[in-house]
């Protein structure tokens with residue numbers, strides 16, 4: 001099993017991505033680090049702890065950055081609800097899992113203590129990772145790669161070209177893209193294509209308590225406007241990491257726009273060496289949607305509460 005850190009802002013689709021991975025035979029989740037994003041970091045931390053209490057999994061949770069590096073918080077409560085995880089009735093958070101140290105120190109600890117390189121799966125703004133690399137650059141050589149839900153090869157969601165995780169903290173994202181650490185980028189266009197339909201939720205809810213929990217979260221996603229398909233942003237990154245055969249990747253140079261008000265947070269994806277031949281990112285460019293939907297439901301159905 002390969003060691004994994006999940007840096008995340010749960011978040012309905014974050015919760016689904018974590019659930020998809022808790023029993024994956026190829027990864028060992030060493031740490032969940034929270035970050036401010038969809039909702040404030042108090043909520044995202046609590047939501048991670050509640051999800052783990054529900055699933056009965058003992059994974060340490062470290063509280064991360066409370067705000068972007070240089071900008072004010074921007075939340076996504078219209079998509080994820082006021083508290084960030086819809087209306088599902090979770091058990092009380094398991095606070096015994098909360099680490100004494102913050103996310104940057106815990107991420108550093110896991111990276112430095114591990115015998116083998118650690119993968120970072122990032123599902124929220126990149127604030128913690130930028131702080132980690134700036135404070136402890138020696139950790140970079142212990143990172144296998146970053147698998148990132150973020151950016152877009154096409155259009156955005158909070159800007160015409162700006163995707164949420166990148167645009168909320170564009171300076172942090174720029175630092176991470178320039179860090180020299182290999183990145184697999186799974187952007188908005190993939191999450192939009194990899195969608196579930198309401199019928200998938202019905203099937204999933206028939207498979208057990210975990211299916212009911214995930215189904216219920218997604219029924220309140222986007223304010224309940226799910227009839228035209230339920231976008232699987234963070235779950236796409238999770239599955240691109242462990243089942244890459246369903247996806248198509250292409251190498252590119254990627255950088256982030258941080259100054260233009262028109263295109264703030266845009267990920268500029270250069271396949272053709274126009275800006276640079278230095279391919280710093282493997283970009284996910286396509287997904288087999290039918291297989292994705294099947295595997296999503298199968299995986300959720302196989303997770304049992306402990």
Ligand code: BDR
Nearest residue numbers: 011013076123164165233
């Ligand atoms: C990303 O933003 C968040 O709302 C989702 O959890 C996902 O990580 C999509 O832009």
Ligand code: CA
Nearest residue numbers: 011014123124
């Ligand atoms: Ca997220």
